Amino acid sequence: MVQYARARLDDSFAALSDATRRGVLEYLGRSDASITDLAGHFHMTLTGIKKHVGVLEEARLVITEKVGRVRTCRLGPRRLEEETAWIERYRQLWDSRFDELDKVVEEMKLKERSDGRNRKE
Amino acid sequence: MDATGKSELVPEKNRTTAERKSERELVVTRTFDAPARVVFEAWTRPELLRRWWVPKSCGASFISCEADVRTGGTYRFVFGHPAAEQPMAFFGKYVEVTPGSRLVWTNDEGGEGGAVTTVTFEERGPRTLVVMQDVYPSKEALDNAIASGSTSGFGEAFEQLDELFLTRSAGAGA
Numbered sequence: 001m002v003q004y005a006r007a008r009l010d011d012s013f014a015a016l017s018d019a020t021r022r023g024v025l026e027y028l029g030r031s032d033a034s035i036t037d038l039a040g041h042f043h044m045t046l047t048g049i050k051k052h053v054g055v056l057e058e059a060r061l062v063i064t065e066k067v068g069r070v071r072t073c074r075l076g077p078r079r080l081e082e083e084t085a086w087i088e089r090y091r092q093l094w095d096s097r098f099d100e101l102d103k104v105v106e107e108m109k110l111k112e113r114s115d116g117r118n119r120k121e
Numbered sequence: 122m123d124a125t126g127k128s129e130l131v132p133e134k135n136r137t138t139a140e141r142k143s144e145r146e147l148v149v150t151r152t153f154d155a156p157a158r159v160v161f162e163a164w165t166r167p168e169l170l171r172r173w174w175v176p177k178s179c180g181a182s183f184i185s186c187e188a189d190v191r192t193g194g195t196y197r198f199v200f201g202h203p204a205a206e207q208p209m210a211f212f213g214k215y216v217e218v219t220p221g222s223r224l225v226w227t228n229d230e231g232g233e234g235g236a237v238t239t240v241t242f243e244e245r246g247p248r249t250l251v252v253m254q255d256v257y258p259s260k261e262a263l264d265n266a267i268a269s270g271s272t273s274g275f276g277e278a279f280e281q282l283d284e285l286f287l288t289r290s291a292g293a294g295a
Contacts, residue, residue, distance in 0.1 A: 086267045091139030096176030098151045105155045
């Protein structure tokens with residue numbers, strides 16, 4: 001599960017490392033668009049924009065669907081990966097807390113033991 | 122994950138698990154090498170709680186830690202973080218306090234969408250299994266908590282990145 005989340009995050013980072021691709025996501029955040037729309041908006045060739053959309057699609061940040069002769073792009077099911085990553089971060093937060101709690105508990109146990117000894121003496 | 126009896130026989134580093142158990146429920150578990158009474162005390166005495174609640178690695182620190190741990194009592198934790206201009210406050214009410222076995226509190230800083238947290242302390246031989254369950258009022262409330270990127274308010278690089286992404290994908294920042 002952790003490995004899965006990491007791999008997904010790596011894909012996302014790679015996809016997000018490019019300004020055009022971030023622009024495409026921003027654009028699709030407002031409305032779905034065809035490849036032609038995107039090419040026009042970003043002043044790119046159809047081949048060029050398709051390449052970017054392909055990378056976003058692989059990272060599941062975008063999904064595309066061909067209806068007739070038009071390929072429509074919209075934001076992808078990243079929510080799920082986001083959730084996996086969030087839960088892992090939540091786990092890590094509690095894991096760090098609990099590592100500290102372990103120390104506190106150990107100290108309490110030691111103190112109880114020495115208090116017990118003192119009482120007996 | 123530690124449900125098989127076998128793993129309990131093998132001494133290993135105690136592992137923390139976290140899972141979304143249902144549409145509106147998160148569960149975190151961990152086993153401690155101490156009796157339930159001791160672990161419970163570390164959760165309920167403010168001077169002990171403040172020593173572990175904010176892990177050093179996150180860079181935040183307690184400004185104040187008030188907890189009146191009894192049924193109907195309230196708590197208020199205030200943290201500071203070098204990256205945050207304002208201190209962050211977390212507060213709520215203890216709904217149930219059963220010494221040595223069970224704690225239930227509300228998380229009211231987020232308003233209506235806050236979760237109710239139940240912690241149980243269950244003795245397993247010389248050890249104690251702690252199960253912490255956050256139940257949100259609705260699926261939407263938990264989805265929103267996740268989408269906002271906040272893990273109990275600790276600002277970290279990931280959060281900023283997520284925020285950037287969310288702003289972009291929502292087109293809100295444009």
